Amino acid sequence: METVQGTPPEPPSRREFLGAALGAVAGLCLASMPAVAEEPAAPVRKRKWGMVIDLDRCTGCQACAVACRQENNVPIAGPEQALLGRPIFWMDMMAVREGEYPDLRTQFMPIPCNHCENPPCVKVCPVSATHISEEGIVAQIFARCIGCRFCTAACPYTRRYFNWETPRFSDADAERRNPDVSVRPKGVVEKCTFCHQRIRAIKETVRNEGRELTDADVRKLPACAQSCPADAIVFGDLADPDSEVSRLERSPRAHRLEEELGTHPKVVYLREAKWRD
Amino acid sequence: MEGLNATWVDDGVISPMRRTGWSFYLAASLLLCVVAFGLYCYARQFYFGLVTTGMNRPLYWGVYMANFVFFIGISHAGTLISAILRVVGAEWRRPITRCAEVITVFALIFGAMSVLIDLGRPDRLLNVMLYGRLQSPILWDVCCISVYLSGSLIYLYLPLIPDVAILRDRGVGLVPLYRLLALGYTGTPRQKHYLEKGISFMAIAIIPIAISVHTVVSYIFATTLQPGWHSTIFGPYFVVGAIFSGIAALLIAMAIIRRAYHLEWIMKDIHFNNLALVLLLMTLLMIYFTFNIYLVEITGNEPSIMAPVMEKVTGKYAIPFWGMIGGGFILPAIILMFRRGRTVPWLMVASVLILVAMWLERYLIVVPTLMHPRLPWPDGLYTPTWTEWGITAGCISAFAFLYMLFAKFFPIVSMWEVKEGMAEAIPQVTAKFENYKPTPPEPAKRRHGLAPAVVGRYTTSAAKSAGRPPQVVALRERAAPASVRQKVGPGAGGF
Numbered sequence: 001m002e003t004v005q006g007t008p009p010e011p012p013s014r015r016e017f018l019g020a021a022l023g024a025v026a027g028l029c030l031a032s033m034p035a036v037a038e039e040p041a042a043p044v045r046k047r048k049w050g051m052v053i054d055l056d057r058c059t060g061c062q063a064c065a066v067a068c069r070q071e072n073n074v075p076i077a078g079p080e081q082a083l084l085g086r087p088i089f090w091m092d093m094m095a096v097r098e099g100e101y102p103d104l105r106t107q108f109m110p111i112p113c114n115h116c117e118n119p120p121c122v123k124v125c126p127v128s129a130t131h132i133s134e135e136g137i138v139a140q141i142f143a144r145c146i147g148c149r150f151c152t153a154a155c156p157y158t159r160r161y162f163n164w165e166t167p168r169f170s171d172a173d174a175e176r177r178n179p180d181v182s183v184r185p186k187g188v189v190e191k192c193t194f195c196h197q198r199i200r201a202i203k204e205t206v207r208n209e210g211r212e213l214t215d216a217d218v219r220k221l222p223a224c225a226q227s228c229p230a231d232a233i234v235f236g237d238l239a240d241p242d243s244e245v246s247r248l249e250r251s252p253r254a255h256r257l258e259e260e261l262g263t264h265p266k267v268v269y270l271r272e273a274k275w276r277d
Numbered sequence: 278m279e280g281l282n283a284t285w286v287d288d289g290v291i292s293p294m295r296r297t298g299w300s301f302y303l304a305a306s307l308l309l310c311v312v313a314f315g316l317y318c319y320a321r322q323f324y325f326g327l328v329t330t331g332m333n334r335p336l337y338w339g340v341y342m343a344n345f346v347f348f349i350g351i352s353h354a355g356t357l358i359s360a361i362l363r364v365v366g367a368e369w370r371r372p373i374t375r376c377a378e379v380i381t382v383f384a385l386i387f388g389a390m391s392v393l394i395d396l397g398r399p400d401r402l403l404n405v406m407l408y409g410r411l412q413s414p415i416l417w418d419v420c421c422i423s424v425y426l427s428g429s430l431i432y433l434y435l436p437l438i439p440d441v442a443i444l445r446d447r448g449v450g451l452v453p454l455y456r457l458l459a460l461g462y463t464g465t466p467r468q469k470h471y472l473e474k475g476i477s478f479m480a481i482a483i484i485p486i487a488i489s490v491h492t493v494v495s496y497i498f499a500t501t502l503q504p505g506w507h508s509t510i511f512g513p514y515f516v517v518g519a520i521f522s523g524i525a526a527l528l529i530a531m532a533i534i535r536r537a538y539h540l541e542w543i544m545k546d547i548h549f550n551n552l553a554l555v556l557l558l559m560t561l562l563m564i565y566f567t568f569n570i571y572l573v574e575i576t577g578n579e580p581s582i583m584a585p586v587m588e589k590v591t592g593k594y595a596i597p598f599w600g601m602i603g604g605g606f607i608l609p610a611i612i613l614m615f616r617r618g619r620t621v622p623w624l625m626v627a628s629v630l631i632l633v634a635m636w637l638e639r640y641l642i643v644v645p646t647l648m649h650p651r652l653p654w655p656d657g658l659y660t661p662t663w664t665e666w667g668i669t670a671g672c673i674s675a676f677a678f679l680y681m682l683f684a685k686f687f688p689i690v691s692m693w694e695v696k697e698g699m700a701e702a703i704p705q706v707t708a709k710f711e712n713y714k715p716t717p718p719e720p721a722k723r724r725h726g727l728a729p730a731v732v733g734r735y736t737t738s739a740a741k742s743a744g745r746p747p748q749v750v751a752l753r754e755r756a757a758p759a760s761v762r763q764k765v766g767p768g769a770g771g772f
Contacts, residue, residue, distance in 0.1 A: 085333030085657055120502050126415035127404040146404055147327075147397015149337040150415055154501040156651045158335045162397065165328035186326040187397030258651055261502055 047135040048117075049194050050238035050266035051225070052248040053110055057232035060108030062093045064224035064233060068112075071195060071223035073181045075167030088161040090192040091224045107271075110233070112224065113138060113159040113192035114257060114265035121151035121160060130189075136238075136266060137194050145188040152189055156261055160191045194235070195222040215243045238266060281700045286543070287443055290688045293538035295449060297685070300537070308678040315671010318664045319394060327397055329664040335650045336659040341395035343639040344669055346515070347522070348388030348676075349422070349494050350635065354523025355381030356429045357487040358555070360480040368706065369551055371698045372543045375691045376534060377527050378433040383679045384526075385426045387672045392418075394668055414496040421490045428486050432479040438462045438472060439693040451686060491519040498642065504581040505574070505646040514566045521559035522635035525628035528552055530680065532621050534689055543690055550619045553627075557613035560631070564606050584649035594645055597637050605634015 068074065068091035077087040094109045115138045122130050122138060129145040132138050140160075152160040166186040169177065177183065180197040184190050198221050206213050215236055220226045225233040236245035245268070248254065253270040322329045332339045355377035362370035393399050409416045442459040445452060462468055495515035498506035528549065535544045574586050589598040609627040612618035618627065648657045683689070 081328070084331075085336070086328070124413050124415070124501065125410055126413040126419070127401075127408040128410045129404075129408075144401070144404055144408060145398065146401045148392075148395070148415060149397065150413070150497070152334070152337040153503065153647060156502045158650045158652060161334060162337060163326070164332070165326040185398075189397075261651075263502075 046239060047237045048239035048266065049115070049136050049199070050236065050245050050249070050268065051112065051115075051194070051222070052234045052236075052245045052254075052268045052270060054232040054234075054248075055107065055109060055269055055271040056253070057230045058108050058110060059230050059232075060093065060095065060106075061229060063227045063229060064110050065089055065091045065093050067091075067223040067227035068192075070176065071178055071181070071198075072193070073167075073169075073177050073183050074190075075163075075169060075184075076173070078168065081164070086162075086164045088163070088190065090161070090190070092159075109269075110224065111157070111159065111257075112194075112267060114157055114263070114267045115192075115194060117264035117266060118262060120154045120156060120261075120263060124150045124154045126150065133196075135199075137196055137199075138191070139193055139196065140189060140191055142182060142184045142188050142190060147187040147189065149189065156258055156263065157265075160189050162189050163187060198222065215240070219244060281696050283696055283699060286696050286699075287447075287692050289540075289542060290690045290692050291444070291447070291449065293540070294685060294688065301681070301685070305678060305681060308674040308681070311674035312671050312678060315668050315674070318667035318671065322394075322664055322668070323399070329662060331660045331662045331665060333657060333659070336644065336647045336657040338395070338643050338647060339659055340640070340661045340665040340669055341391050342643045343636060344672060345388055345391035345395065346494055346639040346642075347636045348384045348391055348672070349491060350515070350519035350522045350639075351526045352381045352384035352388060352425075352429075352523065353487055353491060353516075353519035354384075354527040355379065356425075356432055356483050357381075357520060358524065358527065358552075360432070360483045360487075363477070363480040364484070366709075368698060368702045369548055371694045372540075372690050373527075373531060373548055373552070374694070375433070375436065375689055376531050378429065378436075379680060379683050379689070380523070380526055380530060381429045382426070382433055383676050383683075385422065385429065386679075387676050389422055389426070391672065394672075414493060414500050417493045417496065418490075421486070421493045425483075425486050425490045428479065428483050432476075432483050434458075435472060435476050435479060436691050436694060437687060439464065440688045440691060443692060444688070454686075488516055491515045498646075502651075503646050504579070504649065504651060505585040506642070508570065510566065510570060514570065517559060517562045517566055518635060518638065521556070521563050522632060524552060524556045524559060525631040525635070528556065528624050528628045529632070532625055534684060535621075538684070538689065540690065543695065546620065549621055549624055550616075553613050553619040553624055556627075556631075557610065560606060560610040560613060564610065567602065567606065581649070581651050585645035588645040588648060589641055592645075594641055598641055601634040601637045601641065605630050605637065 069076075069089075072090055074088050074090055081087065091110055091112045094111055096107045096109055098105050098107060115136060117136065119130075119132055119138050122132050125131075126148060127144055127146055129141045130138065130151050131141070147162070149162055152158070152162055163184050163186045167184060178197075180201070199218070202217050202221060203213060206217060218236055219234055221235050222233075225235045234244050234248060236243040238245055238249060240246060248270060249268050251270055253272060254268050255271070256265040256268055259265075318329075330339065330341075359370065359374040359377045363374065393402065396402065405416065405419055409419075438459060439462055441455040442462040442464070444450060445455040445459050462472075492512040492515065495511035499508055499511040501507060531544055531549070531552075535541060571586065571590075574582050588594055609631050612623055612627045617623065644659055648659065650657075
């Protein structure tokens with residue numbers, strides 16, 4: 001006769017215990033790497049700062065690059081270092097030639113950091129000095145960066161800059177330095193921040209005035225957008241479907257750089273012809 | 278147990294340690310000069326910043342990164358080879374394991390140091406512990422390399438204990454240090470039991486650690502989106518390259534040690550020959566992997582990936598690239614294929630070629646890809662400066678100097694293991710052979726009912742020609758009446 005009796009539960013064998021421990025550790029490791037393959041999703045409506053640059057309007061005057069340098073205390077490398085490939089331009093003006101003589105055309109292209117929604121630079125930073133803010137700005141903690149340059153090597157757009165030496169400023173520049181932006185020491189990486197100091201300032205202003213932030217407040221907020229005489233650069237909230245950047249983003253002229261990499265840049269270019277076709 | 282008391286082994290290993298000739302001082306002072314120059318270069322770089330190097334945008338990495346991968350690769354010589362040989366019980370390993378393990382420890386130190394040298398802010402290194410981001414492959418590297426370094430130190434130290442005890446008992450050299458390191462080892466059976474348990478545990482544990490280290494090093498490149506780096510083959514490719522360059526370094530170290538310490542009586546030509554055969558295998562694997570990588574990249578013909586590939590094949594780096602393939606992979610493979618090529622002078626030629634080629638291989642992974650970023654416009658140029666070369670030379674010289682120093686103060690051949698081998702190898706191998714020695718076949722017996730003889734009885738030639746599995750036919754025929762059975766044959770379609 002067989003009786004079904006409850007036998008006292010056996011203590012887990014060493015093998016079982018080790019297996020469970022291994023599983024737990026693996027689970028913890030997996031759980032702690034959330035941004036690996038997540039599709040960018042907007043749960044509650046958060047701001048998603050973005051920029052639209054109209055290449056058909058751009059005249060290549062480089063006012064944006066100069067204004068950016070002044071606003072963000074970007075040091076001047078000097079002609080020698082610039083020739084060696086070490087100038088720093090948070091807003092870089094590239095001139096790209098297309099075609100062969102005589103059917104030749106030059107396209108001016110202002111390129112700031114793309115502030116990708118899935119940024120390759122953030123994933124590789126060993127000290128979380130590079131991070132993405134709640135409002136989608138890819139920022140850099142200068143005081144934490146160890147200067148390994150993994151982010152600069154990982155950025156498919158080469159939009160990150162390294163301080164190869166102690167930043168130099170002329171005496172006149174030293175007088176005009178912006179107190180809202182920290183000056184970087186040698187040996188750290190720096191990059192465009194969408195002028196987040198100005199975003200913080202305008203948020204405080206509208207709070208003091210007791211109103212909501214509007215598209216008109218931020219449309220020309222970053223130094224590059226503010227200084228563009230051709231009105232080619234517009235800044236705003238890409239998560240707001242009624243903002244000007246969102247409207248322009250839906251234009252058939254809109255494209256982003258290296259879209260197929262899945263980095264989801266938040267800098268949108270407008271051009272009649274698609275880039276390099 | 279005559280082998281265990283063979284004090285002539287101890288004498289032969291220890292006496293060259295005690296004799297320090299002018300050549301030692303000459304080599305040491307030359308190496309120290311280079312190290313001093315390297316230190317000067319680093320001091321300059323520390324003070325002025327990485328502006329003293331040739332790196333720029335977009336060539337954010339250069340010689341230091343190549344050095345990092347190279348040194349970590351060299352470190353695979355030792356521990357991995359020694360651990361694998363120990364685990365499989367290869368008797369010829371005994372005189373060469375320590376030679377190999379020391380390479381691992383020092384090469385790892387300089388590999389980790391190459392990363393430190395490459396940092397813009399070495400003063401902030403602790404941030405990796407304070408703010409470490411688990412998702413970054415650099416953090417994986419920090420973990421793997423520190424585990425590997427501590428593991429190889431233990432793995433070097435454990436078999437060293439009986440040997441420093443011998444030195445302590447003889448009262449030669451740095452006796453207080455030896456007394457400290459020997460931990461009171463006297464060779465009692467209990468001590469020996471635990472020692473051997475520890476060694477065999479470490480030998481097994483170190484193999485996956487070593488493989489993880491170079492895989493993770495490859496992830497630094499492979500996890501980015503950069504053309505030419507973003508490849509699934511990089512992990513095994515790096516591991517193979519590491520073992521490949523590691524064995525070459527080990528052969529060079531062995532040849533120098535053997536000559537300087539007159540150890541021909543213990544490191545015999547057969548040791549070089551056997552290692553050379555392993556090296557030949559790794560050379561062929563390396564050629565295979567390289568062929569794979571470039572074939573796939575070239576047939577894919579994706580413009581962003583083709584830019585660095587063409588830079589190597591026909592562009593600015595064509596000479597180092599084809600030099601690496603021809604002079605560093607194919608030529609050594611040819612040398613190693615011949616018995617004469619596996620003698621020490623030829624082996625030295627092959628090993629030096631391989632080491633140079635493997636450094637170039639790492640350089641050619643780092644630089645051409647960064648020269649051609651995905652966005653086509655800021656193409657870069659990179660010329661290393663004398664600061665970078667000085668620091669590189671300093672690292673290599675410091676490595677050689679530390680190796681020399683170790684060989685001066687510690688026995689470079691594991692004396693107790695050699696003696697143990699002399700005493701126990703033959704009985705052990707004999708006992709092992711007894712296990713798999715063929716025995717004359719026993720006469721066929723009916724055992725479990727399904728003996729071959731039973732099936733054979735029911736397998737007719739007719740069933741065989743019908744192409745059916747014999748057993749099935751056999752069962753069916755057994756069930757069928759004899760009259761039907763007779764019909765079965767070629768052309769008996771009715772059945």
